[in-house]
Amino acid sequence: MSPQSRRAESPGGSDRSGSAGRLVRGAVPQPANALFAEMLRAARELLAVRSPLDAELMVSELLGTWWRQQPGPNGRPPAVRRADVEELVGEGLVEYAAGQGSPAALALLSGVACLGTARQAVKAERAALDLMDRGVARPRWAEHAGAVAAGDCYVNTDAYGDRDEVICVFSYAGQEEHALVVVVDYNAGGMVKDGWVTSQVGKLLSYCRDLAKPDRPKATFRQVDSPNVRRLLQSALTITETIADPPVSKSFPAYHAFIRARIRTLPPALPRGRALVPAAVSAGAGTAEPGTAEPGTAEPGTAEPGTAEPGTAEPGTAEPGTAEPGTAEPGKARPGTASPGHRGSGYQGPGLGSATRAAAANMPGLIGPGASRRTAWRRDRRAMLVAEFLASDEAEDLSDRRAASRCADHIVDYGCEQDFGRPLRVSPAKAETFLLDWLPRKVMLSPAEQHAMPHVLIAWARWAGAKSGLDIAAISKTLDAVFDAISTFTSVYRDPASFGIEPGLVGRLLPDRDLEALPRRAFAFGVLEGTFRGTDLSTLDPASPPDRRLLLAADHDDPLNGQASPEHLDQHAALAERLWHGDPPELWDAAQRLLDLGMRRHEVVHALIQAIASAGQDDRAIRLALASLPRDPPG
Numbered sequence: 001m002s003p004q005s006r007r008a009e010s011p012g013g014s015d016r017s018g019s020a021g022r023l024v025r026g027a028v029p030q031p032a033n034a035l036f037a038e039m040l041r042a043a044r045e046l047l048a049v050r051s052p053l054d055a056e057l058m059v060s061e062l063l064g065t066w067w068r069q070q071p072g073p074n075g076r077p078p079a080v081r082r083a084d085v086e087e088l089v090g091e092g093l094v095e096y097a098a099g100q101g102s103p104a105a106l107a108l109l110s111g112v113a114c115l116g117t118a119r120q121a122v123k124a125e126r127a128a129l130d131l132m133d134r135g136v137a138r139p140r141w142a143e144h145a146g147a148v149a150a151g152d153c154y155v156n157t158d159a160y161g162d163r164d165e166v167i168c169v170f171s172y173a174g175q176e177e178h179a180l181v182v183v184v185d186y187n188a189g190g191m192v193k194d195g196w197v198t199s200q201v202g203k204l205l206s207y208c209r210d211l212a213k214p215d216r217p218k219a220t221f222r223q224v225d226s227p228n229v230r231r232l233l234q235s236a237l238t239i240t241e242t243i244a245d246p247p248v249s250k251s252f253p254a255y256h257a258f259i260r261a262r263i264r265t266l267p268p269a270l271p272r273g274r275a276l277v278p279a280a281v282s283a284g285a286g287t288a289e290p291g292t293a294e295p296g297t298a299e300p301g302t303a304e305p306g307t308a309e310p311g312t313a314e315p316g317t318a319e320p321g322t323a324e325p326g327t328a329e330p331g332k333a334r335p336g337t338a339s340p341g342h343r344g345s346g347y348q349g350p351g352l353g354s355a356t357r358a359a360a361a362n363m364p365g366l367i368g369p370g371a372s373r374r375t376a377w378r379r380d381r382r383a384m385l386v387a388e389f390l391a392s393d394e395a396e397d398l399s400d401r402r403a404a405s406r407c408a409d410h411i412v413d414y415g416c417e418q419d420f421g422r423p424l425r426v427s428p429a430k431a432e433t434f435l436l437d438w439l440p441r442k443v444m445l446s447p448a449e450q451h452a453m454p455h456v457l458i459a460w461a462r463w464a465g466a467k468s469g470l471d472i473a474a475i476s477k478t479l480d481a482v483f484d485a486i487s488t489f490t491s492v493y494r495d496p497a498s499f500g501i502e503p504g505l506v507g508r509l510l511p512d513r514d515l516e517a518l519p520r521r522a523f524a525f526g527v528l529e530g531t532f533r534g535t536d537l538s539t540l541d542p543a544s545p546p547d548r549r550l551l552l553a554a555d556h557d558d559p560l561n562g563q564a565s566p567e568h569l570d571q572h573a574a575l576a577e578r579l580w581h582g583d584p585p586e587l588w589d590a591a592q593r594l595l596d597l598g599m600r601r602h603e604v605v606h607a608l609i610q611a612i613a614s615a616g617q618d619d620r621a622i623r624l625a626l627a628s629l630p631r632d633p634p635g
């Protein structure tokens with residue numbers, strides 16, 4: 001988007017970060033006070049600022065400092081989650097500033113009270129009031145900071161539905177109007193990837209309205225309902241905050257706190273049951289509620305098998321931008337009727353009246369996948385879609401029907417589970433992400449499937465693209481992307497055989513074919529073959545609890561020490577369950593760090609069991625305990 005981002009320059013020289021914020025090990029990471037002193041020095045600039053917007057952006061950038069302390073050593077994910085670091089370091093900063101008691105400290109605290117996490121904000125507010133009571137002078141902007149009114153919201157969706165640019169307009173009681181622009185990327189799990197602020201609101205909006213350029217024929221720009229924007233941005237930001245190493249833009253950390261705070265000022269959704277149902281979809285989502293779909297009104301050619309069933313309809317079948325009442329071309333969408341582009345299930349109250357429906361249909365568009373992840377594409381509907389594809393002209397040339405069918409299953413599963421229930425959505429970026437990122441990481445393919453996959457994906461892109469109304473140019477761009485990716489796919493897809501684990505064993509450890517889980521599941525069990533108490537271990541299923549227990553007992557079969565106690569096996573079983581599911585992610589990261597130190601497998605398992613036991617029941621405490629392993633780092 002064109003108009004220049006506000007505050008591209010950082011408040012006090014750009015690369016202050018990273019210097020003093022070393023996290024020392026321990027149950028709670030404690031940054032050195034040097035970091036806080038440095039931040040407080042930078043906060044002096046807040047005293048010279050007049051505009052509350054400038055002040056908020058400066059504080060946001062200060063709070064974003066520790067977002068850049070990634071990744072962890074050896075290219076591994078950081079040991080401590082970003083959100084935990086942020087919370088802890090931010091609270092430390094608040095305490096430090098409260099202790100300093102200078103005008104700069106008060107300015108910083110006033111900013112954190114608007115922009116910090118809920119806990120930080122409460123602490124900062126209290127500390128700021130305390131300093132004011134003691135007569136410390138507060139900057140003029142502080143009484144306006146954070147006191148913004150949310151104005152109109154808009155969404156700009158690209159032709160493929162790969163990403164939404166969400167624009168929210170704010171002002172300080174009508175003054176200092178500014179727009180926050182947030183980019184949500186659906187090929188990256190629907191996370192917030194970028195964001196910025198501009199005060200040139202009019203210029204930005206007119207630029208967006210002119211977007212219908214020849215090369216972006218189907219990009220849509222529309223005004224949307226702010227509670228829906230809030231829901232979309234909230235869920236998207238949560239994804240960014242929970243991914244270990246989110247692929248955000250370079251400038252994102254500086255805006256993170258600002259974005260979070262602005263989302264909080266958007267009006268929340270009306271109570272469920274009488275309001276809009278969440279969960280429409282960005283590209284081409286209609287505006288009627290799930291549950292109002294009437295099969296007879298679906299556009300010919302876009303209806304899916306089974307669209308008569310509300311709540312499971314496929315959003316990708318609607319042409320982008322055509323389902324919007326008031327903005328659609330005549331004849332393409334009918335206000336008040338649902339296009340097939342709807343989904344969502346289980347949200348609407350049982351007795352939504354037609355007045356509510358009509359009201360919903362007249363609301364500006366529902367957007368974003370939001371809570372729609374809960375939508376289930378049942379197995380039988382997925383199978384029907386695959387069958388329809390395999391019977392199509394596009395799939396005619398696929399010679400290995402069995403492999404083609406499995407490949408199509410993976411494509412549909414990916415679309416349903418990773419692309420917000422949109423198996424028919426086709427785009428170059430989606431195809432690339434699926435082929436080069438998802439498959440090599442997450443799916444175990446047979447050699448025949450590896451060979452067939454690119455051909456099946458090409459056939460699928462032609463079939464699904466046409467079915468969902470994508471134009472020829474966009475489909476051929478997608479085909480080009482697949483062709484370009486084929487050689488890379490062949491080299492990056494790592495055959496499970498190359499892990500040095502026998503195929504039979506791989507099958508036992510990956511009943512769900514989750515390739516990524518292989519090393520940690522193999523680690524969870526010391527032995528998976530051989531004989532123990534007359535049982536052939538290779539016949540046991542490591543996914544089943546009783547079999548798992550026997551495998552773990554076999555691992556403790558030591559002629560010198562005797563057998564493990566039932567309590568000890570309970571602990572192992574609990575850990576094996578966690579390792580099986582990778583829960584929490586810090587667990588396997590910690591295991592790898594300990595293995596890297598040369599510890600033996602069984603010792604590592606015991607260290608993990610101990611760390612979890614010492615942390616108690618609290619999830620966050622468990623994650624922090626694992627993140628702080630090893631306890632006494634060498635050197």
Ligand SMILES: [Zn+2]
Nearest residue numbers: 556568572606
């Ligand atoms: Zn043991």
